Amino acid sequence: MGQPWQDWKDLVRAGVPAVVTASDGAGEPSAAHTTDLEVDADGFLVYPEWFESSRINQNLTRSLWFDRRVSVLLLDPEHGPVELRGIPRRAIICGQRFEAAYRAAQAAHPDTDLSTLWLIQVQEAVSRSRASRQQDQDARHAIVAHLDRFAGARASA
């Protein structure tokens, strides 16, 4: 495995937990935790949403309808979080593929329904670890920092 944000598909296949976030028409976000992401043969990120009536399901629908990006935060315990950004392209709610997923979901969680397999086209993957965020800020926003950090650096130099 190379840089973690370059291998987001490996992280997904490793089953890391994740948080999916999408916004409604007023910009109000909604998030959902999942441990069930997959990557399909066409390279889409597959997010199974259990609940038809959930806010995240509604917001993903809006994103698909209006080509709005959603965020998926992969919680890599080893290298820190990786954020994926992309657009839902397909909602699978029926047919052979859905039914196979439904049967698998029922086997794992017999008391829970399954609403939709969301196919998300990932357009961007960015490391969101503390270290990489600090490096990014230092590199691109050098003026944004507390002075004592600079003073400490000079003292120890």
Add this chain to the structure above:
Amino acid sequence: MSQPTEGTGASARKQVQEAFPDIAPLVILKADVQRRTVRYTTQALARVDPAVHQLNGRWIYTEKADSIPESLLLRDGTSILTAPLATAEDPYLVDVVDGRTVLMDQGEVMEDVEFWTKPDFYDKFTSSGKPMWHIAHARPQRIEFNPYSNCRFWDNGKGCKFCGIASTYTRGKRESSKPLQLDLRDIAETMQEAVKQKGRFTSVFLTGGSIPQGPEVFDEEVDLYVDVLQAIGVSFGGQKFPSQLLGSAFSLKQLERLYSRTGIMSYTSDIEVLDPELFSWICPGKSEWLGYGPWKQRIVDAVGIFGKGFVTAGLVGGVELARPNGFPTEAAALKATLLEAEALAQQGVGTVACVWVPYQGTVFHRQKVPSLHYYIALARGLQRLRDQYGISIEMDNYRRCGNHPDSDLGRI
């Protein structure tokens, strides 16, 4: 809303998308495909797999057993209920481009589409030897029973002018011995078979022709639905199950009987057109047996039995503009329809509209449908009313029915 000046085909759709930026382009496309219908190319039909796709269908409005897919799915999971129409002037094309099955309009690829898949029960037989696809019809997530295949309003020629139930039944009886009424045991067995397919269905739907006969008007129709729902209910242990009955306008006493003796959860009655004079002209049988005001009041009364969000009034959207007696302009039709729909919404009733297609076998088969602009304005208006009055449309949404652009809008 001004009288439409929209162009034809793709240009009209683009104008409507610009006029309604808050409406999903996929919903606009769906409504337009329903208006203009489709034609399949040889290449598209070559992709049909009879072992996988749904080709046969016996239901109250059509009967088919050919090589044409029953209908289509868009990539947001929405169904487009449409079929080739011999008289269509400007249909969309279902074709294959770069290995994808797509909707085409004037040479331009619009969207990927999929054919509906066939449920497992379609290839099974009841113990009486009948193919189960003769007993129940399927949409992608809905199983539908039509216990009674004719409409008794046609007994004296007063059926609804947009409706093809009687002609479908007459042709089916002549060409394929279609029975007038389903057998309860066949229904029970088909339902038991259907629920074996895990993840396929999310609701049971019942409808049939009106039967106004009985000690009280529609008593015979109610009796039939009680029997059928009890036969279906065997599969669900006698408890309530996700379901919708689309029937005539029943009295409070009849509705109480239906609700208390069966597992039914929601109720729709089609008032068809929200104007008393047009109702009398377009639906003379409904008018003769009950009348516009009582029909509407009974739908409102149903909220007291089924609850808010579990009762809808159905419209054949656009029929209010039928010539020569319809509203003179789309603006007038929209204003009047939404005003009446608001009166229903204030009393807890959601109104849903389908897109009128003047099919062969109906009195109105030579009529022209309204503009796409009209359909989108109507869909948005109906959904806004439901939002305003806090009426859920889960009972009749894209999964249950899929035939209402307005209820598609309720997804977000």
